[in-house]
Amino acid sequence: MTDHQRPIGIFDSGIGGLTVLKEIFSRLPNENTIYLGDTARVPYGNRSPETVTRYSFENTRFLSSKDVKIMVIACNTASSISLSAVRKSFSVPVVGVIEPGAKAAAAATKKKKIGVIGTEATVRSSSYARAIQAIDPDIDVFSVPCPLFVPLVEEGWTDGQITEMVADRYLADMRGKDIDTLVLGCTHYPLLKCVLSKVMGNGVTLIDSAIETALEINTILDSKGLMNIPGRPVRHEFYVTDSPQKFLSVGELFLGRSIENIEKIQLEMEV
């Protein structure tokens, strides 16, 4: 396999990262991809930094064994906590979802007031605030954890009164901060865009890290001369750590197309 043909490797704690994969499919249609969803241990958002880091290394070691040319941590929690450690350990480029989202948010805000919503672990890490303020220290960043959003999306309740009331409760303080830009700091949240727009109002721009991350991958592959050559058949492989059944049914909704070449693997071994 030539360097160009080597796949893009993506991992997420579960299905959420498929929103990033979908954007890769759309913007980089000639690329081979390998997606790993750690469905036996999802969610990561309420685990400790040590455990998230351990899981990230197990996931990236698996991707590395598949000879990927670039690795994507398509999970905000894992990106927040383990990106720099993972980057140091591999020779291929490693892209997280925080920096691309931060860059887009910093470019979008006019009032220099940005809101960030994410899991407990992502918000606690302050990774978005750091990344945004590294670009422009004058920007104020307000962060709120929204732990019930992931279970609501997983339950398929992406709209309706209950979800609006939950969003209303989480974002009540945020509405008082006069932000004009809101970072959807979790790969599940783009599915709540309608509810979030309604609760925050039209004056607030929603930033979806998935799109920005795909653009970043495009830039890196291009700059390193690693883009695949068009016209060859493209292969997309999927690996999960729990049974593929639920991943398939919910994942095809996320991805908007059918999933083939899926295999269950085990990352850890019993003592």
Place this chain on the structure above:
Amino acid sequence: MTDHQRPIGIFDSGIGGLTVLKEIFSRLPNENTIYLGDTARVPYGNRSPETVTRYSFENTRFLSSKDVKIMVIACNTASSISLSAVRKSFSVPVVGVIEPGAKAAAAATKKKKIGVIGTEATVRSSSYARAIQAIDPDIDVFSVPCPLFVPLVEEGWTDGQITEMVADRYLADMRGKDIDTLVLGCTHYPLLKCVLSKVMGNGVTLIDSAIETALEINTILDSKGLMNIPGRPVRHEFYVTDSPQKFLSVGELFLGRSIENIEKIQLEMEV
């Protein structure tokens, strides 16, 4: 250590099983206990049977290494799926939470109509329906999965309008079934008792498996002559697979007392 002094071993996917431990403390105050919460891989309720079984065996092997005299699977999902397999593999008695809850529900119902609520995996396993109908085949059992109840409890939203609306939506069909008994088939659900009573009405008896399970352990230890002798100092140990911090703060609420002797362990090993 004499046979009497050997501890009771309890595991759960996380903190929920502490509701069972609390009842053990209250009914069996002379017993030493070891509690294992698999907090690095919680929740189990939406995982496949194979993965839940693998986790159950890793947990019970750990308890077995601590020389426990009886093992308690204080998690409805793990009890539903793996109790019989675990029972075959160990020489000590193994108690789940399904049979005690089913027994109490069968005894409580006058109309012979019982409702069961639990995680997706518990409901899909039909373990409560089987256990109840093994006692009395004339009892009708209606089951509904309530996936958002665990995240709501973990978020601390155990009452209020949102939680009532969620319960109302999940239980709408159940209300039409004329049940007089509702099994709380998940160790988190006793914390929602007020909301569930309000939604189901006073005519419905709520069955809390935690109390019934503690009574079952009492009966087994008594019948085997394994009760500890009163008057000796008692030790309670806790093990978790993720950082103890969150377990301690939420766990002390569940347990209603302080938690000491807690240690983080790793059940699986990286490949």
